[in-house]
Amino acid sequence: MSERQYKTVHFTLNGKPVEKNVDVRASLTDMLRNDYRMTSVKKGCEVGECGACTVIIDGEAFDSCIYLAVWAEGKSITTLEGLLGPNGELSDIQQAFIDETAIQCGFCSPGFILSAWEILNTGKEYTDDELRKLLSGHLCRCTGYENIFRAVKKTMLRRLGKEEEAEKVGEQGIVDTDERRIFASLDPTVQA
C-alpha cells in the first residue's frame, strides 16, 4: 500500500460515542494515544507480549497494539481513564494498587488494572494459581509482582464480602516462590 488510506470509525470511548477518520494501518494504541490523548495506554513491546497497552473492548481485555484502530467500529472501549467515577474518584482496584504499593514506575499499571477489572467483573472467586495465570500476560519490571497480586486478590475478596480474609492476604510477608515461578516463565528478568 503506497498511499495512505483512511476510514471513519464510530465507537464508544469510556462511555462517550465518538468517531474518527483513521489511517487503516494505525493500531488502536496509536489512535487512543494520539487522537484521544488516552496516555494511560502505554506503548511497550508493540507485539502483544507485555500487556502495557491493554484496553477493554466490549468487556474483554485486549492488547491494543495488535488491534487495528478500524476494528473498533461499533465497539465499546474502556481505558484506565474510564474507570474513574464522575468526580474523578478512583475505582476500588485503582485504590488497592496504591494501598498495596503495587505501582512503582507505573508503566505496567494501567494494563494490569484493566485486566484485573475484567477478572473482578466476573464476580468469581479464583484460587491463587488461577489469579496468577490470569494476570500472567503482563510484565512488570519494578514491583516483583507480589504487591500486584495482593491488590487484585484483596479487591476480589472485598467484592465478595470477605473483608476479614482480605485483610489477611499477604500477612505472612513472605515471597511466594510459586508466584515468582509462574511470572518468571514469562519474564526472564524475574528470578524464580
Ligand code: FES
Ligand atoms: S505494547 Fe502491546 S503488548 Fe506490549
Ligand code: FES
Ligand atoms: S511498576 Fe514499573 S513496570 Fe511495573
